[in-house]
Amino acid sequence: MVSVVPVAGPYEPKALQHPKKPLLRRPTVAGAIRKSNDADLSDELLSTPTKRARVTFNPTVEEKVMETYSAKGKSVEAIRAEVRRAIELHKNGESVEYDALKELFAPADKGDPSDYDEEDEEAAAIARVDLKTYLVVLTNNASLLKGCASLVRGVLTCDWVGRDTGFVKAYIQFLGHLASAQGSYVGLVLDMLVSYFHGVRISSGRLPGYPDVSRNQLSSRIHIALKHVLSVIPAAGAALSQILTSKFPFADESKNAHMTYINNLMYLLGYAPHLKSDIFALITDRLVKIDVQMQVDLDDLDDEVAAAIVHAMSLNSSANTDGGRSDESDIDSVTSGDGLDEDSKRIKEIQSNVEKMDAILDLLFATYKPYFLDPHSHEATEMFDTLLAHFQKIILPTYRSRHTQFLLFHFSQTADYLIDQFAGTCAQLAFDSSRPAVLRQSSAAYLASFVARGVHVQPHVVRTVFELIGSKLDEIRTENEVTCRGPNLRRYGTFYAMTQALLYIFCFRWRDLLIADDVFDEDDESTPFRGQDLHWVPNIKEILFRTIHSKLNPLKICSPPIVAEFAKIAKHLEFMQVYPLLETNKRVRLSQYSSAQGSGAIRDSGLSSSDESWHQLDAYFPFDPYQLPVSKKWVEGDYVQWRGIPGLNQDDDDTEDETEEKVDVDLESEDTATDNDDE
Template identity: 65%
Template sequence: MVSLVPIARPAAPRAAPKPSKPLLRRATLSGTIRKTEEAELDSDFLSAPPSPSKRARVSFNPNVEEKIMEEYQAKGRSLESIRLEVKSSIEAHLKGDSEGYDAIKEVFSPRRADDEDDESKGDGKVEMQTYLLALTSYASLLNKGCSGLVKAVLACDWMGRDESFVKAYVHFLGSLTSAQGAYVGMVLGMLVGNFYGVRLSSGRLPGCPDINRDQLSSRIHVALKYLLRLIPSASSTLSPILAAKFPYAEEPKKLQITYIENLIRLSEYAPELKSDILAVITDRLVKIDVQMQIDLDDLDDEVAAAIVQAISLNPSREKDEGDDSDTDADSVTSDDDVDSDSKRIKEVQGNVEKMDAIIDRLFTIYSPYFEDPFSVEAASMFETLLGHFTNIILPTYRSRHTQFLLFHFAQTAEHLVDRFAGTCVQLAFQSGRPAVLKQSAAAYLASFVARGAHVPSHVVCQVFSLIGNNLDHIRAENEVTCRGPDLKRYSTFYAMTQALLYIFCFRWRDLISSSDISEEDDPAAFVGQDLTWTPGIKETLSRTIYSKLNPLKICSPPIVAEFAKIARHLRFMYVYPLLESNKRIRLSQFSSSQGNGALRDTGNGGNSESWHQLDAYFPFDPYQLPLSRHWVEKDYVQWKGVPGLNQEESDEDESGEEEEEEDEVDLDDETDNDE
């Protein structure tokens, strides 16, 4: 039997990591440099600035070719001369004389048109690099009083210059942040600001070789990797920056995806940030998910379905973004060319595409960890997903698709099925939690058990039994003082009962204890048969349904109607007399409060009773996003009609018998629309 109570599993001992090659090397000889192969810029080529408290130890290696560093000159002036100028200008600025200081700032200002000749000859580039080297030497002087100069250096065009300049620039960033911790956030913010995407023009500077977008992006990550290795504490500063700079939900899809791709690339060389990065992506995804669902709900069903179908027919509408393009924004049709309705539909379609692309990317990111669902990596990543579920997804009522990350990966192995179901049980039953969160956890539990194709039968029975036992406790504690159905007072009881009704409708076959009847051989084999149910199932539901708390009056009418119909057909239970008597009950006379904050059905504004009833909220309703739905198609239990039930209803109609139920519902009608 699988235990549904979450049990902390001890982590497998990890092998001791092998010593890695030092990323940051000190120079082996003052005034010399190592000869390196011409290669793409990488952090291995960057040596750490010398520690202010230690002198570099001199060593000679006969296998290393050494050569004297070429002397930098800017407009006939030596590096040493410019160092003296920089030092004296900074010191004078701090005393109130900023003439020389402002001249240095001007060196890093964007090039003017009349400066392009100097730039193309290399004079401007050499001058900027020489001043950069000089500033690196005196980074300890660049306190808060020099923030203007620091901002000018951070704003300069550096990514598209030659490799030697980029190395010098990254060295400057390292020296600055090491000597002046107050600038760490500013420097990291500048680098992360390029996660939205770099313009091609940044790699086409006068006098410099052309650099493509991939190379420009790589240089951003080389600089970040270098700083994080140099200053390990910078990770704690970087994490809130990543969240703060995350694109707003209304930003274009391409910008969102580009930012996420850069975050994932960052997590590869900064594993200490991986959990925070995945959490912030999930948090933003939920916000987009909620907004998308609100937009779809505001449209007519036919229009919403047409939008999804249009995306299905053209799953990839990405324009060809070659290196000739210098913009990251999609073209937007003029307001004059399109009426407001068409514009609204276009916006909704863009949001659906955005959501679809982001969650598809997340499925792709998580998938390698679950290739072996019994591995330590899978266990660790699943715990991360559970944390996101508990803290981000569960409290968000209108989340529609983000939770399918859990739905899919929880079904990769039975112990993960048990882990997710156990977490939902714990959240639903735990005392002290807000009632609305307990109701939501019950909905997730019911929806997962009902819809999960890889949830085994014995887990279905265990969950049914666990919920039933809990209902018995709640009923015993409250039935004596109960005046009647009241969603405010007994919200957890009603949410749990609705969970059982929903599970029964989908998984009643798994609740049959033993039977020689084969539905595969004869689809109508269950008709007219007295079935043997799992012990306690019928008794528990009977005590619950016929208690003074009267859950069938509070639970969502479509769920109640479907349960009543199936239960009668299977000779499990006959509740129609109770439904008839419930029609004469007005919930408002028992309600403790109008604003109960429960998950309730508010769809019918003209029916006050709906305010006192639960919403038919089950988070794993049919998946709608066309691009990413392939991830969950094999995990999903589609609604199956009960054999012989439709024929029974037809016979009743032909004989003129009165229809006994008030509502009929197909619990999977959304799937029918999507197929």
């Protein structure tokens, strides 16, 4: 290791050198900041201990004294004059010397070192020292670089990250001075640094004539440079956010590309915490897009094929946990497709997207977790506010998002006040008449699914939400029942979405709607619920009765599988009998009440308006069983699985049950099938 120590004369320890400036002259603020930044750069690049002395000596370092700070080939004064002349001539329209100056920073030739003789190697060594001197001169003349964009681009594209520590330090100082002196180049500097977020090639640390640099060191140097630029130009954060967004990997790029980029974003947060909201919003936005496309692709496949993909991923994740292939192999795992038919290619692409989604979510769960170790801390409150903002702006408006929302599902259940906050937000959005109908209906679906599926949602919360929705339904019913001609999703979409929410909550959490004095043994199959005199919380039964039997006729609009399951459970518990109404509804044609083809409801169907299902709500509940095999561990303890009711499946002798059998899919069979697939 060689340390070059430039001095003005014979070597003296720094502490003994005589000052050349008056001792009483105060340093400028800019000078103090620059010295502080330069010191920080030295510390980070050389990896010195956190607590260090002002002067340290390393016995393994060879001290080499130079009489003046000059290059072997050219003096500093000669290079300074050359640079100034080239820039001035360029501004006057003569670019020969200017172009030669740019060429100095062209990427190094990575040819076979054995092709060089001693003279070539000596010339290359001189050129390397000269290049650093040129860089130092450009740094000191950064104010002259206005109008020299091509030269700046040339310097920014040089092979700097894999050179020796001295050159890297000089280069980072150049970036800081350039960004400070010429604000128009800040975007170019940031763009160059962020481009390395996609991954630094190991060949960048194998430059001829320089010591090898590891990939971790290369990545570290990128972040040291970016940290330095942000410290010099704090206002560069806004420009950096835009560049981070523009350079985020496309949805069809590999898992490795996404994980490399996102890991660099997480590293960036360590020294730029003010970008936390922007970075998490960016990741969430792109994750939702992958999530939606993945779900669309899975829905287009046969159920058996989709299940086989998830099962294969589970096996792969187990193999990796047991010491299977490393992440390095993911670079080459993108489907080549040379010997595959179109269906096989498509299945491999879908599996790649599922793996990508799974890996990103697993990383996000791990990243958010430290903030919620103490869910009552300021950090947890602040981070949950960030999650809620992303939910309202990104997740909620995106129909068919399947897994991203489980970040809210998991972390909101870390504390009772967070449960109240998330449920309250969903309720507020569902009741806000100023919002589009589709968002209000989606909010109602989130509220119902969260209350129904959250293990840590306490019974009093279930009752409060039930009563809150019920009172809102009474308001809507009172306002519209007089003029209502019949069921109409377009006119009363919010009413139907909230009714469906109540039906769904009842199916999963009816036990929490009972008065606490009612105690029974559900595990005893010999004592079915039929005939028991269950006592319900006041107003529960009355709310549903008024809603269901109103002129708005919600059981005709709500999703048939949910209606069928509610009818079955309500009858069995002797809570309510709705089968006669269902029989009557068979003769009701929804098309006669619909004034337009579009309903604005939560639907994604290609059916014609003459089809009854076009005028009915979709059975969309965002917290249906989680399917991603690696990241599912984060939510397993938060999730209410479907629980059957003893004696319910034995009621096959009534005419009402014949009606039930005509329903294609009910909640129990659908949910049980999904849960079994997860296992």
